Amino acid sequence: MKKLISLLLAMMMLMSLVACNSGSSTTTTTEATETTATEETTATEEVKKVTLTVWSPQEDQADDNGNWLQKQCEAFAALHPEWDITFEYGVCSEGDAKTLVGQDPSAAADVYMAANDQIPDLVAAGAIAELGGTYLQEISALNSESMMEMCSYNGAVYGFPFTGNTWFMYYDSSVYSEEDVKSLETMLEKGVVSFPLTNSWYIASFYVANGCTLFGDNQTDEAAGIDFSGDKAVAVTDYLIDLAANANFVNDTDGAGITGLGDGTVNAIFSGTWDYNNVVEKLGDNVACAQLPTITINGEAKQMKAFAGTKVVAVNPNSDVPEVAVALAAYLAGKDAQQAHYDLRGIAPTIDGLNVGGNVAVNGQNLVIANTSILQPVVSAMGNYWTPAQSMGEAIVAGNVTHANSAEMTEAMNEAMNGGNEFSVQ
Numbered sequence: 001m002k003k004l005i006s007l008l009l010a011m012m013m014l015m016s017l018v019a020c021n022s023g024s025s026t027t028t029t030t031e032a033t034e035t036t037a038t039e040e041t042t043a044t045e046e047v048k049k050v051t052l053t054v055w056s057p058q059e060d061q062a063d064d065n066g067n068w069l070q071k072q073c074e075a076f077a078a079l080h081p082e083w084d085i086t087f088e089y090g091v092c093s094e095g096d097a098k099t100l101v102g103q104d105p106s107a108a109a110d111v112y113m114a115a116n117d118q119i120p121d122l123v124a125a126g127a128i129a130e131l132g133g134t135y136l137q138e139i140s141a142l143n144s145e146s147m148m149e150m151c152s153y154n155g156a157v158y159g160f161p162f163t164g165n166t167w168f169m170y171y172d173s174s175v176y177s178e179e180d181v182k183s184l185e186t187m188l189e190k191g192v193v194s195f196p197l198t199n200s201w202y203i204a205s206f207y208v209a210n211g212c213t214l215f216g217d218n219q220t221d222e223a224a225g226i227d228f229s230g231d232k233a234v235a236v237t238d239y240l241i242d243l244a245a246n247a248n249f250v251n252d253t254d255g256a257g258i259t260g261l262g263d264g265t266v267n268a269i270f271s272g273t274w275d276y277n278n279v280v281e282k283l284g285d286n287v288a289c290a291q292l293p294t295i296t297i298n299g300e301a302k303q304m305k306a307f308a309g310t311k312v313v314a315v316n317p318n319s320d321v322p323e324v325a326v327a328l329a330a331y332l333a334g335k336d337a338q339q340a341h342y343d344l345r346g347i348a349p350t351i352d353g354l355n356v357g358g359n360v361a362v363n364g365q366n367l368v369i370a371n372t373s374i375l376q377p378v379v380s381a382m383g384n385y386w387t388p389a390q391s392m393g394e395a396i397v398a399g400n401v402t403h404a405n406s407a408e409m410t411e412a413m414n415e416a417m418n419g420g421n422e423f424s425v426q
Contacts, residue, residue: 049084050321052328055092055100055109059274059345066344076331083324094118094165094311101127101316110319111329115165116309119153120380129317130156135330142335142351150310153378159312160333161350162341163273166308166373167202168364170279171268172261173288181268183301184293191267194250194257197240198397200389201307202270207236208374209295209302214385215377222379226417233414235297237406240396251397258282276346276361289364292372308373310350381419388416388423395425 052073060069069089077085090109092100097114102125114122122128139160140148151159171181175191187193196202204214211232216224227233243249250256250266258275260266261282269279270292280287292304313329315322331337338349348362356362392413395401401409409425416423 046082047084048082049086050324051086051088052111052321052324053088053090053109054328055090055112057093057113058091060341061089061091066340068341068344072332072337072340073328075336076328079331080324080327085324097314098122098125098127101125101314105316106318108316108318110316110321110325111332112314112316113162113311114159114314115311116150116159116161117307117376117378117382119151119158119312119378121383122314123153123158124380126318127316128158129315129319129322129326130158131160131315131326131329132157133326135160135326139330139333144350144352147310147350150308150375150378151312159314160329161310161312162333162338163311163347163350164308164365164369165272165311165376166306166365166368167270167272168306168361168368169268169270169290169292170261170275170283170361170364171288171290172283172286174286175267176288178288178290181288181290182293184295184304187268187293188246188248192248192250192260192265194252194260194266194269195243196252196257196270197244198251198253198390198393200386200393203240203389203393204385205292205304205306206240206295207233208305210236210297212236214374214382215379219375219377220379222381225381226385226414228414228417229411234407234410237392237396237401237410238403239295239297240393241401241403241406244396244399273346273348273361273365276359279361287360289360289367291364291367303372306368306373307376308369309376309378384419385417388413391423391425400425 054069054073056069059065061067073087077083092109092112094113094115097112098118098121101108101112101114102122105125105127108127114128119128136157143161147161148157151157151161169181172191176187180186180190184193207228212228213224214226215221244251250260252269257266257269257271258278261269261279292306294301294303296302313332315325315329319325335351335354338351339354341347342349342354342356346359346361348356348365392401392409395409413423415421
């Protein structure tokens with residue numbers, strides 16, 4: 001009897017163990033199924049629908065230039081399946097950013113392009129975001145320290161650089177030798193030179209050549225102001241009066257320079273990498289580039305110097321999707337996008353090591369930045385410079401500034417550049 005009872009108890013315990021193990025297995029399977037379903041639901045919910053507005057120059061969206069912007073945005077979207085992005089495109093040149101973005105930042109693009117000298121105005125308008133974090137670290141590692149400084153204002157970075165921003169000389173190598181283009185006087189003797197004298201971005205190069213300064217020797221001391229005063233500046237104004245009157249000089253406005261290269265009435269122009277394809281179309285194998293020439297003032301050779309800066313991809317701080325906007329801005333300033341920008345439009349990259357082949361314009365830009373340029377001032381008071389400088393160029397070309405009134409007009413221009421009375425020449 002004892003043996004029978006013991007056997008029955010053993011069987012009951014075994015059945016209990018089997019039942020417990022069976023229940024545990026079922027519970028585990030159910031939990032795994034529920035966990036899998038939850039993960040799938042979470043993954044689906046993490047795909048965020050985003051609308052992103054992006055502005056760029058028209059040339060970056062033109063079919064004959066390969067639709068650079070659209071293609072890069074599509075490539076960016078493919079790299080980020082976590083975002084279901086709808087892109088909306090608009091046209092805004094780098095030079096118009098402070099106006100079009102600054103006038104109503106809340107209605108402007110999430111991402112846009114701008115010239116670095118516009119950063120102070122955009123900051124004041126609350127239209128450009130300070131950048132930081134991993135993306136800034138990555139972009140900084142790809143660019144030189146000086147290039148990143150051009151994107152900075154008051155110690156903070158406000159845009160990712162995507163191309164240098166300066167100008168240099170294109171010339172017809174069948175007319176000029178490499179030695180000829182070292183001197184503007186020699187060039188005027190041997191051929192016709194077109195220069196945008198009425199453009200304030202260019203005209204400063206003559207005044208700086210003869211010792212005039214903008215915000216100190218390093219272009220960063222806002223308190224120092226602009227010094228286009230005294231005999232040194234008057235001598236330049238007198239030089240420009242004679243230049244404008246030279247039969248071999250053409251003021252480059254409304255495409256006169258490019259047109260002249262095409263029909264042979266102009267042999268040299270001053271522009272940037274953005275005009276490379278246009279110049280090649282006109283000059284073919286005769287296209288050549290160089291840094292800026294010297295000019296002769298009071299019997300001495302003086303080196304012309306261009307403003308040098310950068311163009312940046314900027315982020316609007318009013319964006320509803322700042323994380324996506326910053327990521328796109330970094331992508332548009334990255335290696336793949338910069339290489340595509342060069343391949344499609346000849347836009348010189350800021351990142352070393354990219355393939356630019358034998359593009360003479362890239363070489364010309366690099367020579368100017370290295371040898372014949374000054375840093376374009378990134379200070380708010382620089383806004384006082386542009387209109388008086390343009391007015392002086394226009395007045396010289398129109399013949400309203402003469403040797404008789406050049407001293408008076410030069411001093412009036414300098415006063416206006418430093419926030420004084422409005423400068424105008426009738």
